[in-house]
Amino acid sequence: MKLLRALDRWLTKGETALLVLFLGAMLVLAFAQVVLRNAFNSGLLWGDTVVRHMVLWVGFLGAAVATSGDGHIGIDALTKFISPRVKAGVRVLTNLFAVVVCWYLAQGSYGFLTSEAEAGSTFVLDVPVWVGALVVPVGYLLIAFHFLVRVLESFLVASGRQAPPATDVRVH
Amino acid sequence: MPTFLVGALLALLAFLGAPLFTIIGAVAMLAFGAAGYEPSLVAAELYRIAINPTLVAIPLFTFAGYLLAESKAPVRLVNLARAVFGWIPGGLAVVALLTCALFTAFTGASGVTIVALGALLFPMLLQESYPERFSLGVITTSGSLGLLFPPSLPLILYAITSQTSIDRLFAGAFLPGLLLVALLAGYGIWVGRRARVPRTPFRVQAAAAAMRSAVWEIPIPVIVLGGIYSGFFTATEAAAVTAFYVFVVQVFVTRDLKLFTDVPRVMRDSMLLVGAIFMIIGSAMGLTNYLIDEEVPAKLFAWVSQFISSPLVFLVVLNLFLIVVGMMMDVFSAIFVVVPLIIPIARQYGIDDTHLAVIFLANLEIGYLTPPVGLNLFISSLRFERPLLDVVRATLPFIVILLAALMIITYVPDLSLWLVRVLGVQ
Secondary structure, eight states: OHHHHHHHHHHHHHHHHHHHHHHHHHHHHHHHHHHHHHHHSOOOTTHHHHHHHHHHHHHHHHHHHHHHTTOOOOOOTTGGGSOHHHHHHHHHHHHHHHHHHHHHHHHHHHHHHHHHHHHTOEEETTEEHHHHTTHHHHHHHHHHHHHHHHHHHHHHHHTTSSOOOSOOOOOO | OOHHHHHHHHHHHHHTTOOHHHHHHHHHHHHHHHTTOOTHHHHHHHHHHHTOGGGGHHHHHHHHHHHHHHSSHHHHHHHHHHHHHTTSTTHHHHHHHHHHHHHHHHHTSSSHHIIIIIHHHHHHHHHTTOOHHHHHHHHHHHTTTTTTSTTOHHHHHHHHHHTOOHHHHHHHHHHHHHHHHHHHHHHHHHHHHHTTOOOOOOOHHHHHHHHHHTTTTTHHHIIIIIHHHTTSSOHHHHHHHHHHHHHHIIIIISOOSOTTTHHHHHHHHHHHHHHHHHHHHHHHHHHHHHHHHTTHHHHHHHHHTTTOOOHHHHHHHHHHHHHHHHHHSOHHHHHHHHHHHHHHHHHHTTOOHHHHHHHHHHHHHHHTTSTTTOHHHHHHHHHTTOOHHHHHHHHHHHHHHHHHHHHHHHHOHHHHHHHHHHHTOO
């Protein structure tokens, strides 16, 4: 468990670093495109496509980081009114379900990737589509892993081996 | 397993708090499987929507909003608004409504407004001897006010989901948004007069000083609103310019935020929200296409039309339904799950797409305040350390006003359509 938690933290740090890098690059590139288009009536041919793929990367990396902080959107109508330990028990169930779904989503998107690789389609210059979409299966796998660590943590709380977290009203 | 059992199980998981994107994803994959398609098609749909040009606006606007919220811009904007509107009776209440609406438009009613601005405005309101219950109500209500103003994230997401023009939505939602603010401001002025809140006389010098200190923030609404409404920028271009401008101003000009410590933190915080939204988009798109292929909206309409024949009655039922949706779901999930189903039905009743969008979002705005699960109630209760019931009681008069506004919005379609016609946006 200790090892898993360390890996979880370490991965989150890596994801955050990549996220910052991509968002920063996207910010500059998107602005440069507007300036080029409006002031010079030109623009980088590959610019818009690259920006859109960066959004894909930023979105998936953000979702991975959000998973470590229980930041996903869900209906929390009922769970607001139950005791922390029962809630942790419920979390074991819901997060386990999330692990399974993300695993299948990763599998499905890997299938998409391989079919694109076989088709040999390219999204920009000579870069194949599968490179741009690589973040989809990898992202789902990372999210599945973070959910798995949440399952184990909730299990520890539910079985009374660990104190429940202090507050959990989510503010994005 | 029979279909209804699977459905019941998934619904149970959803109500127990399973992340909504996993529920939608599971439904999409099961539906694709049952129809004999490859599950990789879900990913193909995701990839197709991910490279939608309008989507670029979401991370950029959200980042800009979070940067503003983390800098000292809220203090400067509140000071400016006070110097300009402080002489009105109930002026500070009006200031609170206006500044909160502006921030919510950027950050999408996700709690940031109450946390960033409420903490600033709530003590100010108490200090100016507004009744405590009223002050709590204003701040809680303001947390979702502004949903109808550009560049509100729910508006952008609605446009993407419904595949309608974002410019049309921006134009259509503006006047209804103003109506909500105006009615609430009227109530604020009335309370301010009754509580004999001291009025600060208007002083040119003070106003000029406040304007000078906020001189870098004043152009932001001009870039966003002016750029979009004049047609000079697309929503995506406005997002790129706004995000870059706010970044440069807050980091290099006012130096409120440090490049290597604050900026990465704000980037991370803002992209958590974007990531959470993105996951829902990812699974919802596959599901939506499946539902449309299976003609589910048409079947729903056939069923509904047995009971309802008049558009007026349909709108009443729609409002009741949407308020319940708003009580259970947050605005983002509701958009992806509910919008694809109700749009084809509303069209059958002859309701304009833009009008429907405004009704939808106004309802969800109220849903943020309705017990038992309105998000704003919980954030306020936690942030200001007041019992949940006190917060509920404090927001009741505001809910009544918002419901009245909703009636006007619903039954005066021209409020939503007039500006669209005048600006001639497509």
